[in-house]
Amino acid sequence: MQKRYRSINESFQIAIELTKRLEGNAMQTQIYRDTLRLIHHSTMSNHAISKQLDVSPHTVKKCRRLSKKLQWNWEAIQSMNDKDLSSNFLKPRDVSQDKVMPDWVELHKLLQAKHQTRIELWEDYKETFKERGYSYSQFNFYYRAFLERIDRSMRLEHFAGETMQVDFAGTTIPYRLKNTSEQYAQIFVAVLPCSTYTFARAVPNQKLASWVEAITKALEFFGGVPQSIVPDNLKSAVTTPGLFPVINKTFQECADHYATVVLPTRPAKPQDKGKGENAVLHINRWVIAPLRRQQFFCIEEINEAIQEKLTTLNLRPFKRLPGNRYERFLEIDKPALKPLPAEPYEYAEWNCKLKVGPDYHIYIHNHAYSVSYRLVGEYVDARISAKHVQFFHLQKQVATHERDDTPGTASTNPDHRPIAHQAYANQDLQGFLDWANTVGTSAMEVVQTQFKGRPEHSLIGRKACSQLKGLAKSYGKQRFEAACARALRIASPTVKSIRSILAHRLDEADTESTAKTNQIPTHENIRGASYYEGGLDDDHATDD
Incomplete structure (x- = not known):
């Protein structure tokens, strides 16, 4: 059954195309005139005329039969124009009065x-x-x-909520910022082909940031997301055009955020987004042309003026259809659009295929950011937003940093360093104090002494404390703490003194002396300090 309908449809399509050729092809009409001239001004046979004019004998026979039926003479034929003449050879079917024409x-x-x-x-x-x-x-x-x-261009059928066709209008609107020369705003245009509801916005240029901003504002204007976005092949949208186009990384991320797909047109095929081209025409005629006669001092003023003109354009009634763009949008397109996400897309640029150097840092705008040392020699992609810099390896996020545009400096995550590098990086006053805190108070005081009068990253202080850590590792924390206490008592808290104390076991002698002093037994002849506080009385006084 479907094959029967298909064949009928195709046969009528052929008939329509033939009618178009007969009505529009002047050469074919001229063949009819030449054939009729020979029929009326010669005695040649149909075969001879067909050979003379290089046409089908059937065509000559058809012309002779029709001329005889309608009783044409050469004067009557000359008085007919091409359309009237060709219409006699293929007449359109009469509309039956008994049939009901659909709405x-x-x-x-x-x-x-x-x-x-x-x-x-x-x-x-x-x-x-x-x-x-x-x-x-x-x-x-x-x-x-x-x-x-x-509309002759409506051979392509558009469905509600299916696509949003976008483009830049070729005409710009001039504006002049304070104390600057005249500049020109680019006009971005978007349209929903089904209802032809149209959006326009002025942006500073056609670069990636302006392009993504305009796309985002268009989706907010429509209040929903279509199934696809159809741009042409400008660099902000398509990195590599062709049979398998490569979409700009940032634009693709924006489309992913709104859960839609990007379907660029074929190169040099503007008919792929015919409604978008038509919308540009209307924007040029009804919006840009009037505004170019006004004076603007910033892009915000231009967009305010565009909004007023845009409202008027979308409310203009159709010529051949009832209603207007806005009414058809509310009736057809609006219910079919997908809802907007909770948050708008945050613009970010991508810098792809960056090789990680031996210092496991990558430069973005002359500022170094760290990634894991395990990625040295690998390639990563950088996503750069207003607040953060993120790095991805094999589509997986591997590092995030707060954005810092200070040139010549670095943002380093300590966890990205190898263990040996982490130990070396901790060689500052605070790092050594954290270690000394695990040993004792005397060790902390000795460490502070090494940096006294010096900056926290002093090479001299770091070298001395590294040697102290080596002594603690060799002799143990208990002996090292005792050695530090002795060095402080003799006012010589240097590495040389502490090494000497440990080497000659003077820290152990102090420990034994303290232990023996603490072990003196209690005896009645041993008097404490309190005994002598009041002085000697007369009974205990001695003679000279």
Whole structure:
């Protein structure tokens, strides 16, 4: 059954194309005139005329029969124009008065909004009107005629919420900032082809940041997200055009954020986004042209003026359809759009295929950012936003830093260093104090002494404390703490003194002396300090 409908449809399509050729091809009409001239001014046979004019004998026979039937003479033939003459050879079918013509406006809306097929709508139509309904072939014939009356470019059928076609208008709007020369704002245009609801916005240029900002503002204007975005092949959208186009990394990320896809046109094929080209024409005519006669001092002023003109354009009634762009948008496109995400896209640029150097740092805008030392020699991609710099390896995030544009400096995560590098990086006053705190108070005081009068990263102080750590490792923390205490008592808290104390076991002698002093037994003849506080009385006084 479907094959039968397809063959009928194709046969009428051939008939339509033939009619177009007969009406529009002056050469074919001239063949009819030359054939009729020889018929009326010579006695040549049909075969001779066909040979003379290099046409089919059937064509000559058809011309002779038609001329005889309509009783033409050469004067009557000369008085007819090309269209009148050719129309006699292929007359259009008469519209039957017994048939009911469908409501093509409503049917066209259904085809766009609900993704219904023509055969489904025809079956409903035929079931309603039965014998008074047209056949499927006639149904298609008159529907195509309706489309041609609306717009010749509507050979492509657009469905609700399916695409958003975008482009830059070729015409700019001048503006002048304070104390600067005249500048020119680029005009971004977006349209939903089904309703032709149109958006426009002025941006400083056609670079990536302006392009993504305009896309984001367009989606906010429409209040939803279409299934696809159709741009041409400008560099901000397509890095490499062709059969398998490469989409700009930032633009692709923006599309992913809004859960839509990017379908760029074929190179040098503007008809792939015909509605977008038509929208640019309307924006040039009804928005840009009037605004170019005004004086602006910033882009914000231009966008305010564009908004007013845009509202007027979208409310202009259609010439061949009821309603206007805004009404059709609310009725058809708006319900079919996907909702916007909770947060708008945060613009970020991508810098891809960056090789990690031996110091496991990567330079972004002359500032070094660290990644794991395990990625040395590998390639990573950098995502640079207003606040952060993120690094990705094999599509997996491997590092994040706060953005810092200070040139010649570095942002380093200590965890990205190898263990040996981490130990060396901790060689400053605070790092040595953290270590000394695990040993004792005397060790902390000795460490502070090494940096006294010097900066926290003093090479002399770091070298001395490194040697102290080596002594603690060799002799143990307990002996090292005792050695530090002795060095402080003798006012010589140097590495040389502490090494000597440990080497001659003087720290152990102090420990034994303290232990023996603490072990003196209690005796009645041993008097404490309190005994002598009041002085000697008369009974205990001695003679000289």
